[in-house]
Every structure is written in C-alpha cells, then in structure tokens.
Amino acid sequence: MFKIEERSSALESNGKIQVELHRGAKYPHRLNFYDKPPLYDVSIEEFETSALDRLRILAEIESSAARNRTWEETKAVTSAQCEKYLPLKSSTAVGVDREAQRRTDHLGHFVLRLAFCRTEELRRRFVKAETTLFRVRYETDDSTERESFLNTRDFNWIAVDKSEKDKYKQELLSYQGRADTFEADKYYKVRWTRVPDLVDRRKVLLKGGWAYVPSREQSSIVYQEFETHLERDLLVTARCMPRLDEDTRLGGILDNLSQGFLAGVSSEWSAAPTDINGEGIKAEMVDDLAAKHFPMCMRNSHQRLRADHRLNHFGRLQYGLFLKVLGLSVEEAIIFWRKSFDRINDDTFNKMYKYNIRHSFGLEGKRANYPAKRRILTSGGDPGCPYRHFSPENLQSALLSTYGPQGLTSTDLYEVMNTVKGGHFHVACTRVFEITHSSSGVKKGDGIGGGESVTHPNQYAAKSMELAKAKEEKAMEMSIHCSSSSPTMSIRKRSSNGVPDQKAEALQQYQDSDGHFTLVRNFRLADLVTIMNGVCGSLSIFSSARYLLNNDIDNLWWALSLPLAGLMFDFLDGKVARWRKSSSMLGQELDSLADLVSFGVAPSLLAFVVGLRTYLDTVVLTGFICCGLARLARFNATVALVPKDEAGKAKYFEGLPIPSSLGLVAVLAYWTRQGWIEGQQGIPWGTLTLWGEAGGRGELHVVSIVFALWAAAMVSKTLRVPKI
Structure with a gap:
C-alpha cells in the first residue's frame, strides 16, 4: 500500500520541489x-x-x-x-x-x-x-x-472510502468537522487503542472498536x-x-x-557576578549558592535534601520560602524540587508536592503570598536552628566541615562555641558570618553591616551575595588597573577570586624567590624535622635490601630500628612547629608522605625480609601499604569532621593510625632475636595451603592474617582510637 517512489528529477512540472532519494x-x-x-x-x-x-x-x-x-x-x-x-x-x-x-x-x-x-x-x-x-x-x-x-512505513491505517464516510457524515462532523471541506477531507480508521490521546480529547468518532481519524490528526x-x-x-x-x-x-x-x-x-548557567544578585535565581544555581552564601540552618536543610532526597513538611516550607525570597520563581522552584525528589515519578510529585509549592507562591488556595520564615530558633523540629538544637560535638563537626573552606578555624570555633554555651545563638551565627567574610573586609563587630546581628536566614544570604558581587567587581577593576603591573602583584590580587588571602600569601613565597635550592630555603624547621622521618624510613628500606643481598644480621637490626627513629621525628615536628610558631602549607603533605614510607612501606618490606614471601603473603603486604595510604588520605580530607576538644584538637582517630604499625615491627624484632625468621628456625605458626599444592600460589603464612586485620583496622570507620 505504501511504497517508496524513486524520483529522478528534483522539480515537477508545477514547480514544486521534490525530495530526491539516492539509492x-x-x-x-x-x-x-x-x-x-x-x-x-x-x-x-x-x-x-x-x-x-x-x-x-x-x-x-x-x-x-x-x-x-x-x-x-x-x-x-x-x-x-x-x-x-x-x-x-x-x-x-x-x-x-x-x-x-x-x-x-x-x-x-x-x-x-x-x-x-x-x-x-x-x-x-x-x-x-x-x-x-x-x-x-x-x-x-x-x-x-x-x-x-x-510512505516508507506501514502504519496499518485503513483509508475510509466515500460510502463509509457518507454513512457516518453527521457523526464525523460533530467531532469538529467542517461541512464545507468534508468532501475533500480524508479519514483513516485504526484501532482506538492506538490513539488514546485523541480518544481522551474527543477528537475522533468511535465505532465498533475503530477510531475514525481525520487527516489533520493523522500525526x-x-x-x-x-x-x-x-x-x-x-x-x-x-x-x-x-x-x-x-x-x-x-x-x-x-x-x-x-x-x-x-x-x-x-x-548552561555559570556563576557570573552579574547573576548573583538575589534576582532571577535558577534552579541549577542553588547548589553553588548554598555552598557559598547560605546560613547554617538553610545549608543544613540543603545538605539533608541532597543526601536523603526528602524533607518533612515544615522543612520544605521553611526552605522553600527561603529560596522564594532569595529570588527563585515558582517555575524554577518546581524544577528544583522535582530534581531533588528524583526517587518518585512525575504523577506522585504532582499529587504530593506541586500544589504546595504553588500555594506558597500565592497561586493556589486563598492565594496568600507567604513571606519567608524567620522564627528558626523557636522551631524544635526539623530543621530548626543548628546553634540551638545540635549537640556540641555535632555542631563543631558541622561548622568545620561546612565553613572550614571559607576560613573558619579551630581557634575561631572555640569562640563560637563559647557564645553558643551562653545561649546567644544569633550572635554565634553573626560571628560565623564575620569570620567567613573577612576576605571581603568584614571585621569582628561589623555583623551584617553597622554592627547589626543576623536575625533572618535571608538577611544572611542576601548580604553574603552582595559582598561577593562587590568583591568580584573590585577584583575585576583591580585586574584591569594592574594589568601592566608585575606578575607578583597580579598573583596577589587574584586571591580575591575565592582563595583566602592567607593562603595566597603562603603560596606566594614559592613565586617570590628564584634560583637553586629555592624550595629548600622555603622549608620551615618543622618541615625539615618531618623530612627526617622520611629519611629514617628510606634508610630502613635500603637496610632490608642489603640484608637480602649479604645476609648480614646487622643490616636487619638497622632496618628494624630506623622506623622507631622515624616515630621520634614524627612526634617532634608538631612540637617544633608550635615552639617556632611557624608552619607551611607543605607540612601536612610532607607528614603524610613520610609516614607512608616509615610506617607503611618499611614495615611491609621487613615482614617480607623475615619470611613472609609467598605469593599470597605479598598480596597481603601490598594491601597493607595501600590501606595505610588510604588511611592517610582520609585523615587529611576528613580531619575537620572529627569532634574537637576545647583546645581545638581532635578527640580521637578514626581507624588505627598508621604509626601503630610499629607494634608489628616490634613483633618482628622479637622474632629476629629468637631466630624465628627465614633461614633460621622459620616463621611461627607455619603456613596454610588455601588451594593447590604446598609451596604453590595458594600458600599463606598464618601471620599474614594479622597484617590483613591490621590493614582493615586502619581504614575502619567505626573504630575510634582516643588521642593521647
């Protein structure tokens, strides 16, 4: 019925363009x-x-x-x-x-x-x-x-002939047909289940399970x-x-x-300075604005929404009205909440949430245009005021993890927590605002302007966005003004683009000096002490290698002793930094790398040297090193999340700290003294053959299980070791 017609010319005699189909x-x-x-x-x-x-x-x-x-x-x-x-x-x-x-x-x-x-x-x-x-x-x-x-497809529609069309003329005309064009109109009939939308809109005549579709509705x-x-x-x-x-x-x-x-x-939205003004906020902008400008109460609501994909009714009302006053239109609000509740389908969302969103904008019900809620403090439920309702430990962790990237330190936290203990929750919120906006020129006592304290979440967010816009405009003017200045000035001014001034100055020391040994000259004394930890670990590794080459027991004893010397340097570097009141950005990274060498790689190689040399033994020892590496990386990334004492120090370690591997080194030293090593009496407790023959790839020393458990304890999230 429907065939492809091959056309050799692009124009018909009437001048109409024809489609040229190439074979x-x-x-x-x-x-x-x-x-x-x-x-x-x-x-x-x-x-x-x-x-x-x-x-x-x-x-x-x-x-x-x-x-x-x-x-x-x-x-x-x-x-x-x-x-x-x-x-x-x-x-x-x-x-x-x-x-x-x-x-x-x-x-x-x-x-x-x-x-x-x-x-x-x-x-x-x-x-x-x-x-x-x-x-x-x-x-x-x-x-x-x-x-x-x-014409290339068979849609299984049946053209209605003239006699059938005339038979149902009056009924067809009643479905929006026109009498003057009825004779020229074409109709097709298909099973009604194929056009449910037309049936729902009463656009077609139904007869015996067939739908009579006019050509204009053929699509x-x-x-x-x-x-x-x-x-x-x-x-x-x-x-x-x-x-x-x-x-x-x-x-x-x-x-x-x-x-x-x-x-x-x-x-395609990007956080351009001209967009962050509280007007015309898009749904896609909320994540970025929350991270930079929201007060603790609203940021907590946002984080819970992103983590749980839900908020209770009052939480949605508070947060929704906050976003509304901030500049989120009703259309963008619907988009934002729909994407946030991504675990439900459209029908459920429309039934359960869409009406309430429109109601809060005054478009449903009594059409009252509700303002944003300000009485967060008196709300005992979710979300409430974090400064009032969070436990001290949770509040400390939340503040550091939330505002640490914006400049809040443990020293500042001590001051904020004292204010919270006094019951001055709005003052604590204001102090956090002052600290996190110090790079914009806000000083202690300034509040959100003229010494005014934060009394409303939108007050906090609006002022924060205002300062950010002014800061970026100033940075842009400075960039233009200083375009012909020295590279050093350009780098320092650029710190207003989001990098704290102190951090920019710390980085600048590596730009301000040239010549040989510049990096070494920039080290602090504490950094050099940390490097000595790495030196001890490296010497231990080489001593183990010498023992494997010449079987000289003195080399093995040196290899066993040097990690302990590394621990002494690891303990001293913090003491030296506090004594000298001087540290560098390299310190934390140096400490982790040195610890990995002295307390991860060196003990694993020592275990190999004394006799853990089967294929499965090496797999376990490799895992031990990698777990130590993961432990150090996690510590650097999450140290701000661990609750602190009044002095601002972490109360405990999550998982075994990697220097604890010296306990295993001490056991290896005892075995060496007793002669329980490879080439003498052999490793205690012997081996297990998990598969294959004895001496094959399936053989494992029982002692390796201890190393495996130790590695698991280092990366454990639930094991908490109190700090001494």
Whole structure:
C-alpha cells in the first residue's frame, strides 16, 4: 500500500520541489524510527559526544515541561537547541553533509538507549522526551519529505472510502468537522487503542472498536506508533544489557549519561557576578549558592535534601520560602524540587508536592503570598536552628566541615562555641558570618553591616551575595588597573577570586624567590624535622635490601630500628612547629608522605625480609601499604569532621593510625632475636595451603592474617582510637 517512489528529477512540472532519494543513501529521510542499530565502529569520543549533544536537547525538553511552557514555546526552544547541538537539515538543503548529521543523530539515539533502558523510570522519561523531539521534527519537516517518509512505513491505517464516510457524515462532523471541506477531507480508521490521546480529547468518532481519524490528526497515529515502537525496543535493549556490562569502558559513560539527564545537563548557567544578585535565581544555581552564601540552618536543610532526597513538611516550607525570597520563581522552584525528589515519578510529585509549592507562591488556595520564615530558633523540629538544637560535638563537626573552606578555624570555633554555651545563638551565627567574610573586609563587630546581628536566614544570604558581587567587581577593576603591573602583584590580587588571602600569601613565597635550592630555603624547621622521618624510613628500606643481598644480621637490626627513629621525628615536628610558631602549607603533605614510607612501606618490606614471601603473603603486604595510604588520605580530607576538644584538637582517630604499625615491627624484632625468621628456625605458626599444592600460589603464612586485620583496622570507620 505504501511504497517508496524513486524520483529522478528534483522539480515537477508545477514547480514544486521534490525530495530526491539516492539509492546509496543510508539515511534517506530526516525523520527516523530508529529501526536498525548502527552497525559500524566508532571511537569512544564519538560515542560519548553524540550522546551528550542529544542529551542536552532531551534535558531541555524535560525542563520545558517542568516550566509549563506551551507547545509552541517548547517547539521553539527545542528547535533552537537542535540547531545548536544536533543540526538535522532536510534533504533539499545544500552545502551541508546530511549523511554525517543523520549518522550522528542515529548514533546518539542508540547510545542513549543503552543508558536509559535500565529502569522503568528512566525508560518512561526517555520515551517521553524522544517522542517530543520526534514531534518537533515532524512538525518542522518539509511536507513533501514528510510524506515520503510516511510512505516508507506501514502504519496499518485503513483509508475510509466515500460510502463509509457518507454513512457516518453527521457523526464525523460533530467531532469538529467542517461541512464545507468534508468532501475533500480524508479519514483513516485504526484501532482506538492506538490513539488514546485523541480518544481522551474527543477528537475522533468511535465505532465498533475503530477510531475514525481525520487527516489533520493523522500525526497522532505516527507519534503513538513511534512511542510504542521505542518502548518495545527499550525492553529488548534492557534484556541485552548483561552482555554489554562486560565492556568496562562503557559502564562509566552510560552511568554518567543517565545521571546527567536526571541532574539536568541542559543547564548552561555559570556563576557570573552579574547573576548573583538575589534576582532571577535558577534552579541549577542553588547548589553553588548554598555552598557559598547560605546560613547554617538553610545549608543544613540543603545538605539533608541532597543526601536523603526528602524533607518533612515544615522543612520544605521553611526552605522553600527561603529560596522564594532569595529570588527563585515558582517555575524554577518546581524544577528544583522535582530534581531533588528524583526517587518518585512525575504523577506522585504532582499529587504530593506541586500544589504546595504553588500555594506558597500565592497561586493556589486563598492565594496568600507567604513571606519567608524567620522564627528558626523557636522551631524544635526539623530543621530548626543548628546553634540551638545540635549537640556540641555535632555542631563543631558541622561548622568545620561546612565553613572550614571559607576560613573558619579551630581557634575561631572555640569562640563560637563559647557564645553558643551562653545561649546567644544569633550572635554565634553573626560571628560565623564575620569570620567567613573577612576576605571581603568584614571585621569582628561589623555583623551584617553597622554592627547589626543576623536575625533572618535571608538577611544572611542576601548580604553574603552582595559582598561577593562587590568583591568580584573590585577584583575585576583591580585586574584591569594592574594589568601592566608585575606578575607578583597580579598573583596577589587574584586571591580575591575565592582563595583566602592567607593562603595566597603562603603560596606566594614559592613565586617570590628564584634560583637553586629555592624550595629548600622555603622549608620551615618543622618541615625539615618531618623530612627526617622520611629519611629514617628510606634508610630502613635500603637496610632490608642489603640484608637480602649479604645476609648480614646487622643490616636487619638497622632496618628494624630506623622506623622507631622515624616515630621520634614524627612526634617532634608538631612540637617544633608550635615552639617556632611557624608552619607551611607543605607540612601536612610532607607528614603524610613520610609516614607512608616509615610506617607503611618499611614495615611491609621487613615482614617480607623475615619470611613472609609467598605469593599470597605479598598480596597481603601490598594491601597493607595501600590501606595505610588510604588511611592517610582520609585523615587529611576528613580531619575537620572529627569532634574537637576545647583546645581545638581532635578527640580521637578514626581507624588505627598508621604509626601503630610499629607494634608489628616490634613483633618482628622479637622474632629476629629468637631466630624465628627465614633461614633460621622459620616463621611461627607455619603456613596454610588455601588451594593447590604446598609451596604453590595458594600458600599463606598464618601471620599474614594479622597484617590483613591490621590493614582493615586502619581504614575502619567505626573504630575510634582516643588521642593521647
């Protein structure tokens, strides 16, 4: 019934442009039902790029739906995005590589199928967005090319002949038919289940299970066919996914694509100074604003929302009104909350939350425009005021982890906690504001201006954003004014771009001096003491190697003794730093690296030297070193989260500290004294053969289990060792 007609000329006698179909064209039409997968090799870069370009468009389509845009607005926005990221010219266009464009479109669609076939929710959202994209292309396609595309597929519609049309004339006219064009209008009949949208809108006549569809509504059949076809193919793809999971290169890419879609990858907002003014805030901006400008109460709400994907009713009300006053419109608020509650479907969100959001903006119910809540202190429930309702330990940890990057130190924390103990919670909040905005010129006692204390969350956030904007404008003016100045001045002024001045000055010392041995001259005395720890560990390693070469027991004793000397230097470097009241940014990093050498690598090599030399022994010892490395990295990253005492020192270690490995070194020294080492009496407790023959790869010394347990204790989150 529907055939492709080969045309050899581009023009008919009436002058109308005809679509020229090339026999060798792989993609003869702009429209595509994506029946056949791309059976050709592509690079990883092309694989990812084609999907990302398409993903931007689909995310914008979802955003349009969340913003309640009309169809014409959605079509205009989507067309503009397509022109920018995924151009797809018609077959009559000249001067473009149509095959390349359609190949990219084809590839991107199938890559996203792989990313979105995994769950029912992802499949539903993908089908909805893809169907909208197809509809946009269908409506903007050249009519002749569109007709040519339709002729290539059998949609199983039946043309209604004249006698049948006349039989139901009056009924057909009652469904928005026009009597003057009735004779010229064409009708098709299909099973009513194929056009549920038309049935729902009462656009078609129903007779005996058949829907009589006028030609002007023919597109609904096409859209429904596309949607049904895609749903079926996604299920087929999902069943094939276990085979694809064997390719480790693609797993991360596909995960990022699906997560990017859920997060709204289409956003192009960047935190430009002109945008951070409390007006016209976008949903995508909230994460960045929360990290930089929100008070503790609202930041706590934001963090809980991101972690738990939920807030209770009063928490949503407080936080929602706070964002509203900050400048978040109702459309952006709906988008923000929809993305935050990403574990529920659209229907549940609309029923449970959308009305309340609109109600808070005065668009529902009694249409009262509610102000933001200010009585956080008296709220005993969630979220409440952290300064009043958090325990002292939790408050200290929360303040350091939240505001540490903005300049809050343990010394400052002691002052803040004393204010909290006195019950002056708003003063504590104001003091935190002063400390974290000191780089913007705020001094102790200034408050949020004129000595005024913080009494409202929006007061805190608005002033913070105002200071940030003024600071960036000043930095921009300074950059222009000093563009011809020395590189040194340029580097120092740039510290206003987010790097604290003290940190910038600490870094500057490595820029201000030239010549040989500059790095050494910049070391503090405490840094040199720390390096001696690393020297001891390195000498222990070489002494172990010498013992393996010449079997001289003196070398082994040196190797066993030097880590203890390293511990002494590790203890002294902090004492020296406090004595000299001088430290550098290198100190913490040097300390971790030296500890890894002296208390991680050196003890592991000693264990190998005394006899833990089987294949599985070396695996355990390698794990021991890596756990020590992970322990040190975690300590550096999370030390601010550990509760502090009144002096600002951590109360305990999370997991065994790596210097505790000297306990194992002491055991090895005792064995050496007793002769219980390789080449003498042998390692105590012997070996276990886990698989294979004795002496093979499956053999393990029982003592290695102790090293494995010790390694696990170093990376434990629940084991807490009190500090001495």
